[in-house]
């Protein structure tokens with residue numbers, strides 16, 4: 451793969467929240483998780499662990515619990531952030547499209563083919579950068595899923611039920627439940643990411659010092675500044 455193909459792959463790995471219910475073959479899931487395991491971590495301690503939830507008895511209980519938590523999480527976010535007000539009245543607005551996608555996501559949560567809980571095994575007292583040794587593994591896995599034609603989405607809506615999840619899955623207390631990652635074949639298409647103009651996020655030689663040498667490619671999709 452050349453660098454343009456690689457950039458194309460990661461630039462079209464947007465969050466997928468609508469999945470076909472068809473199961474993911476073990477072979478593909480194994481590749482996805484293997485990619486996760488190749489990530490860097492502080493001192494190569496590899497404190498990341500992945501608990502895969504498909505259709506085992508504990509997985510089913512955990513997925514039900516997660517589904518309820520995701521629905522509550524989204525309902526709370528909708529109310530707090532006004533996701534169904536303002537431009538959400540226009541069914542073609544970006545807000546409305548995201549709103550529908552997330553509603554579908556939480557409503558069909560229990561039918562998502564694979565749910566992965568990315569965990570961090572704490573080996574020293576709480577530090578400010580715990581996630582830094584888990585998230586690269588998550589993104590490796592996310593991109594491998596994309597490369598195999600699957601779609602994925604991250605979420606933190608498991609946090610509200612992490613005590614119950616620990617109990618069901620027998621996860622010890624020194625393990626942080628960092629991120630939920632859902633994976634399946636997309637019902638729609640993969641599509642381009644929208645991100646802020648590159649010069650909003652890259653500085654040269656000091657904070658907010660313009661990096662004149664960088665610009666967005668002509669086909670980049672830009673998101674609105676917040």
Ligand SMILES: Cc1cc2nc3c(=O)[nH]c(=O)nc-3n(C[C@H](O)[C@H](O)[C@H](O)COP(=O)(O)O)c2cc1C
Nearest residue numbers: 463464465466467552555603604605606607643644
């Ligand atoms: C740490 C993290 C937490 C996220 N949590 C949620 C979530 O709870 N629910 C959700 O629908 N998407 C969640 N997302 C997905 C983001 O909303 C998404 O990546 C972002 O809006 C950009 O959209 P795109 O990935 O389609 O480009 C999360 C992403 C990250 C990195």
